[in-house]
Amino acid sequence: MSDPNVSAVEQYRNNFLREVEENVDEGQWVKMCMQCGVCAGSCPLGEHWEHSPQKLFMMIRAGKREAVLSTNSMWMCTSCYNCVVRCPRQLPITQIMHGLAAYAHRLGLAPKMQPTRDFSIQFWENCTRTGRVNELRLTIGLYFRDGLVAGFKKGWSMRNVAFGLLKAKRLNPFELFKGHECKDRKGIQAMLKKANEIDARKKRPTT
Amino acid sequence: MAKKEYAFYPGCSSQLKASASNYLVSVNAMCQTLDVKLTPIPDWNCCTASIAYAPSSELSRHVMNARNFALAETHLPGQDIVATCAACWLNARESKEKLDGSAQLLADANEALKEAGLKYQAKAEVRHMVEVLIEDFGYDELGKHVVKPLDGIKFAGYVGCQTNRPFGIDGESFENPKYLDKLVETVGGEAAAGYEQKVTCCGGALAFSEPEKSQKQIKDIVEAAYDHGADMIVTPCPLCQANVEVYQADINKRYGTKLNMPVTYYSQLMTVAYGGTAKQAGLDGHIIQPKKLQDIAVRVVNTKK
Structure with a gap:
């Protein structure tokens, strides 16, 4: 069986946003983020995120594939839904974070022993x-x-x-x-x- | 008032000798007073909570919840599904919204459910027990059954996350929901006004996987209750209850604090106020004893009105 990570890289080349939109649960919302930072300021474990959701959304658009998928940030989500109810664009941020974490896990890029x-x-x-x-x-x-x-x-x-x-x-x-x-x-x-x-x-x- | 009947979804933590078994005990007693008949959904299964996302697909999680809906529709037709656990309510409701909103997803889920001989017809509604109390009874009606007002006890109403966000209760604000304080006042207790940790996250499942980070949250939640002069915390969520109660000794060791704050359920308050015994209210299920509530529970009053 082929390595899912290698085939994803081949398929999407430098278009990480499209890769996220097509493979991550609720990933189609990522482009809607307007970078206000309310999610980052609302997270109970915010200080422990290497990259806040706001930053992750911009990194996805900037094609920072490896940095996004190998970070332990998404795994800090406690599913408190604070970011979801506060997001002015009403993005399902909790669900996107779960989706990103799950995708990183499936590709074998999630931090080991997280x-x-x-x-x-x-x-x-x-x-x-x-x-x-x-x-x-x-x-x-x-x-x-x-x-x-x-x-x-x-x-x-x-x-x-x-x-x-x-x-x-x-x-x-x-x-x-x-x-x-x-x-x-x-x-x-x-x-x-x-x-x-x-x-x-x-x-x-x-x- | 006619007997109200619901398809009950108690959830894993409410089962006998599970971490929130005393929640179920008190809910049963409370419902008896209110003449509510809770019939457990036959052979109900886990909602998969908010933590099973890594190895599972969206469809597989929705199918787990859809199985409960199909069982309720088959065996308890016409009854609303009522959950007492925050995560059960949230996950069931999220699945229902997704399935009801997408013909494709619904078809996929039913194709899978067929393997278990079931079909979800998108009929059953999913509600939380506090919604039943507030919407189907109302504070006035709930107050009529009080025989022992909880005089002299001050409660920090800790709503937490998932019995608040993202769906909300009774259309209240996410930042400062009032329903728990109103329930406290309904049974004659004093609600700590301005308790600022009301909707703070206790860490949820990360209390297990990231205990240090979560215990910082729990410490804030308990300390604020002390700051407001509360005698105990009250919550609608089984995981909030467990996390905030059981780690206090651990936190004391880590931070040199002296936390010893009881954490109770709204249903325990109501059971005691309705004249139930300590056992009926599940007050024997605590690590930190809710002494003031126990005192009222053992007090004998003339319950004839």
């Missing part, structure tokens, strides 16, 4: 496996992403939270073996497989 990227992958796998989230496995999966030792260390550091939740009946240790799940797991798998086929048929990105 924790929110890891969490995103784990969350999707977790919630689609049985149809419902297994909170314990999700937490453990995230803690052990850096290996066994780091996982136990992280788990130990969070032991008071865990005991507190256990006592409050908001954590179930048996979820490690069997958690809440949907009855029609087969149907869920089949419909997601079909959604994937439809995406592939329409040359949209698949999961």
Whole structure:
């Protein structure tokens, strides 16, 4: 199978804006940005973004492909939708940031070991496996992403939270073996497989 | 008043022994008083929240939500879908808007749903529990059931993000929504006026993946509640509740603070004000005990009016 990144570069050459418009969810809105900077000033984790959404939009138009797709900026989005409701042009900025992050992930350009990227992958796998989230496995999966030792260390550091939740009946240790799940797991798998086929048929990105 | 019936979408965190199980307990008690019948959508599934975007496609996420809509339409025809979780509400509603707005996307989603023997007919409406309270009952009606006004408790109404943006509740402003304060006053509590962290983000899912960055947010949210003399925080969102409550000890270690602020749900306030027990209000589900609310819950009053 060809490298999706190499084929995208060949297809779009220097027209990164068109590449974004055709491949990123809600990417067709990028050209509407008028560079006012309200999004940059409204983001709760703004100071941690290497490039603010405002800057990312201009970088896309300026063809800064590698810088945009390899930054960890989009992964700082908490989905608070503050930028969306404040944007004077009403751009779906949160959704564009998710779309950019997902596109960078698909091309293999997203920063390796980016924790929110890891969490995103784990969350999707977790919630689609049985149809419902297994909170314990999700937490453990995230803690052990850096290996066994780091996982136990992280788990130990969070032991008071865990005991507190256990006592409050908001954590179930048996979820490690069997958690809440949907009855029609087969149907869920089949419909997601079909959604994937439809995406592939329409040359949209698949999961 | 006639019994109101809804197709209930409780969401993953509300399940037994999950992180917001006490939210569900209090919602059930509150709805009993209000004569609301919540029938869970049979075999409902996860909304995929706001964090599953990296490995999934737009269609696959919409299909997950459409499955719930189709199940509701099939088994609970004519009933509005009501979510109690902010993320469930937001994602379901976003999917619904997308699917209802595009014949192509709807056809694609239904082609996938067919594999599970389902079809979404674009009929079911998606609403949040607070919308039900405000729009289908109204503050006056909600206030009529109060038997124990929450006198002497000051609440910092922490609305957070997703029960506010991008859809909004009751057409209120995104910068300063009032509904939570109004609910507090409806049950006889005092709302901290001018609580400036009302719509600040707690970090959401990034409280797990970027704890240091999120805990700075949570610290601001709790400290402002202290600044306003609040006894506790109240919120409509299960993730806000968990994030703001459970990391306070961690924050204290990191910043040398002494945070110990209880974080409750609006439904707990209403259950207690409606005469429910501490257990019915899910007050046994806290790491930081909402002492003043517990005190009122155990107080015996003559509930006959």
